[in-house]
Amino acid sequence: MRIHTLQGYIQNIFLVEEPQGLLLLDGCSRADVDKVCRFITHDMGRPLTDLKLIVVTHMHPDHAGGAHRLRRLSGATLAAHPKAAVWYAGIAGRTAHLIDVALMYWVAQRLGKTRRKAWYAPILTPDILLTDEQPLPGFTNWQVIYTPGHTDHDLSLHHLPTGELYIADLLVRVKGQLHPPYPICHPNQYRRSLLKVSQLKANTLFCAHVSPLDVQEIPFETIIANAPVLPKNHWHAAKNRIWKKIKMAG
Template identity: 35%
Template sequence: MDFKIHQLKGYIQTIYLVEENGSFLLLDGCCRPDVKVVESYLESKLNRNLSDIKLVITTHAHPDHMGAVSFFQKKGIPIAGPRDLNLMYSGPFGIVTYWVDILLTYLVALNKKRGFKNILFSRKVKLDYILTDLMEVPFFKNWKVLECPGHTIMDLSIFHEEQKLAYIADNFVSTKTNVFRPYPIWKPQEYRSSLQRYIDLGINDFLIAHYGQVKVSHERIKELIDSTPDIPRKHHNSLPAILMKLLKSVFK
């Protein structure tokens, strides 16, 4: 393996910092407070600087994947992401979705006992690079972009073909014993197709935002495909049950 993956504990998610040929690739846009986490890790653990990050990728528009990108960009680091990134939080419905996602992020943080921090971020980002299916990641030619939507309308996975390794953001969530579908799932048919793509590409190792690096059998992926319902799980039809579950876990 000609690269190293550093795993950092973010506000509510695992941060993946790829070190390759003396430069760094941040595989997702993190939460707003995670800028300091990444900067501190580079300086104290690696004796490097934030400017050594060549590129930050945002895979989709959620607070723990897009929330820090504008702050990294202000520090001179280019940002790459999907073409439709800004659609998620645009218009009246998008504004409501943004605030619901902020609330859900805080509930997850409370459940993880991470405390209350400022996670507000701009709903619009001017991307330096637009990432499309199968293109090489800028500055990191061994990594390719996979368009794997379904969780939202624009999810990206970042794939290292030689290692059969992929960062898949939220397309799985995991515990120590199993992997599960995420919430929400905007487009179930596209989500099933995205999971099938992992099988077709022979991906064995997955970097998951809400756990860590795991091996997932193709049999388990097929089970998730077959058991994914046709009805989308979105805020308007699933949020009350999700909120009750999170509140019970926070205050149990």
């Protein structure tokens, strides 16, 4: 097993090379599709059809945006948690999708990236639904770990023989320190997910926005203790601003 790391539009992309084919640990952004395809065909010298499985860990633009197009180009199977497909459903979901795409462009601008085509369908159509602790179809050395909190459907992926674990957005780095991501939609679940990860027999954590981490050096207890106890997302931020204005007006 070998993990290839590509620098995506605003996140790390992890492409796994196994004897049975290639596994993409996340659906990356729409802007990353050409880079992934070029890496497979040019750098690796392999046909796109060697990409066998794409996992979407959650529906944010830098994790799901390229999934449908990559499946269409390669014929790969697309897998996700059952709740992922409806994350952006309804009027509230579509509004959240617009906000999340806008946030991706804001992050890209802060990273000095030019604006690129990154719009993607808000409703996912996975071929396979993944549940906690099941092996990945076709890549049975990898185990699915359900780690909600950032959203209600976050997945982590654990390579059991090596102890390498991809946790997507479970941790980010702010001013040199590890912190919970934004948003935190389910704070209680988030703390439980961190505790679950800390108790796994993992050696190295791979993150979408942080360099690989040695599990022994992560202050899980401190991060859990300082994690939000109330949701931190677009809706709660807007509600709090409105409430403050009402109190000031009163």
